Amino acid sequence: MNKKIILLFIGAIAISAGIIAYLQYNKPHINYEKASVDLTTTADALLQAFEHNETIANQQYLNRVVEVSGKPISAHTNPNGSVTIALLDELQGVSCTFDSAYVSQHLSSFAQVKEVSSLVIKGRCDGFLTDVRLSKCSFTHK
Template identity: 40%
Template sequence: MKKVILIGVLVLGAIGAITAYLVYNKPHKNMEKAAADIALEAETLFTAYKTDEQAADAQYLDKVVQVSGTVKGVSQEGGKTSVTLDSGDQMSGVVCELDELTKHPRTDFQVGEQVTFKGMCTGFLLDVVLVRCVEVQ
């Protein structure tokens, strides 16, 4: 009888340890597979932020946002590629920083071309910033 209890406790303990380990090491969201919560034009997203940042935060923060627009600029900084989409505003745009955990089919984007990205919306500084972006074909 004592043996059964001991084995039971050990099994429970092992399950607990494995669960804790899995939770501790749970992976980041797979951005390639993540479904977009919202899809819209870069200009619409930017205008929403420029008009009412708080309302836009409430709507878009932490969401997988899919944006389409025209490439306005590309920057490569410290091995990271960021693509700025035209927002209709001269100073500001929608910046999409490509995900580090995804293997991208391409990281070269031409100014003027039409692209669609999905990524996590993190808010508004000079630009609306999306991180962990992947291109949507």
């Protein structure tokens, strides 16, 4: 009797571990459009933070959901259908990339980008090359 209970117990643990491992392996990506904002700043301040001290800025912003406001300079459609909007400057500003799925659902917002003097964009901060890079972006004010 005891042996049966032990076997059942071990079996239940094994099945639970299998289910947990399966769910972990297939867990979905973070939905950054719905994610709450960690830090709010301006494109100027964000760029200056990285230009002033990249190590400290990385500690502060890397992998965080950042809401940034700034003047759009250009909007470029990439080969995979994503769109990159440059704030402040094409090469030395803040680059915000919107996934193609988001772009296709918000075409009218992208059509108006060049007409507005300022945009508020939320995205994941990936770091700094010649510009600060935000990915998985979405508009927070349309």
